[in-house]
Amino acid sequence: MNEKAGATKGLKKALGFPSLFIITIGIVVSQTSVVSILQGAGMGGGAFFIAIFIAFLIALCYISTYSELALMMPKAGSISTYTAVSIGHFPAIIAALSAYVAPAIFGSLGELLLLQNVVDTISPDTFTHVALVVVWIFTLLNILGIDLFASVQSIVSFIMLVTLLVIGFAGLSTTTNEGTAPAEIWQQLTYPDSAVFTLILVALWPFIAFEMVCDFIEEAKNPAKHIPKAMFSACIVLMFAYSLVAFVAMKSVAADQLAGSAIPHLVVGKMIFGDAGKMVVLILSITTTCGFISTGFATTPRLLYGMAHHKQLPPIFMRLHPKWRTPWFGILFLATIITIALLLIKNNTDGLLMLVISGASCYLLAYIITHIDVMVLRKRYPNYPRPFTSPWFPLLQIIGISGMVYAFINNSPSPELRAEVFINVALFIGLSGVFAFCWVKFKMKKGLFQPEAIEQAIKD
Structure with a gap:
């Protein structure tokens, strides 16, 4: 079978609910997620649970929106x-490149360098x-x-989730209480100060990317039932898991150690399990990083594959492997960029x-943008079939947009770091905008804000 025939045949439908659920867990949970939760616990104390709950609600809003659109x-x-x-x-390309491809690259680099840092700390120069x-x-x-990916991902993500819960439940039963007393944690939760609201983005990062499981929608056996269920279920499970780990960390480790350590999960593991904690955290580090990298290599190339079908990227991104029907070029493209960046950065984690x-x-x-998409499409296509309808429209979309804007404006407790973040975001969006403008205007020869007919988009 030639490559063109493989591309015509399309992606393979092989994923049921268990696979989609565990893939979603693997997409969202990462070392940087765990580090964010632990550092946030150190900075916010008991009040950080408020930030976690707000992040959870914001996540439910965007999951509802993505379920309808997907x-x-x-x-x-x-x-x-x-x-x-x-x-x-034009806005479609900007949203996809600046908000998915760029973060996927930098998030992967952060994950990989954190893993290398943990390995080097436990066993230097090995x-x-x-x-x-x-x-x-x-x-x-x-x-x-996709079959092999799903099997490996299920094993990796299951071990990761179990390890995270083992740390949490073991920490509940340990007599080590060198951190904040539970009574004081409760006091901080019931009488928070306004500083906790500057930690919403820190809490939101571990709840980001549930929607990336939608990139597997053409490979899901029953997407109408299982895609929303996978996202909502994973979000609820992780809210409890993150809260458990945050509480254990608060009571086991001093707040300044949690907030100031680059690898606070190793500090917590050693405090709870002693020397054996190194192995527990090593397993967590390996599985979280492998899960993140694996799902990133699965979802981002499928995003590029879909964009190429809409002529938003060069057609080479549409190519599927003639035997395994996977978007091999997109996978190699992403892996090559990350490899070059790793060789240039080496083990330098600064920044x-x-x-x-x-x-x-x-x-x-x-x-x-996706919340806006739902509101626009409800007006433009009021009678179009929607297997899932976001409830209480447009309340969840308004709450979601308001929460995102607030989290963006208050992205860090530090004004200096906040300014750096604004500059980086402007750079990502600016580069994506230049490419999108040139591509839409001169290659696609369309109006920048000219909507595509929904029938044509689905046909592509």
């Missing part, structure tokens, strides 16, 4: 498809190229097919977490 237009392009139909290809090995193992696994926060801020742009 099932209304069940294509792998995700946000690029929805936005092209609602407000045109495994100096762990990051590169992880990149190319999961590049190969993703090219070899990477700040770039991750910048990436999170870019995500907020995408969520705001």
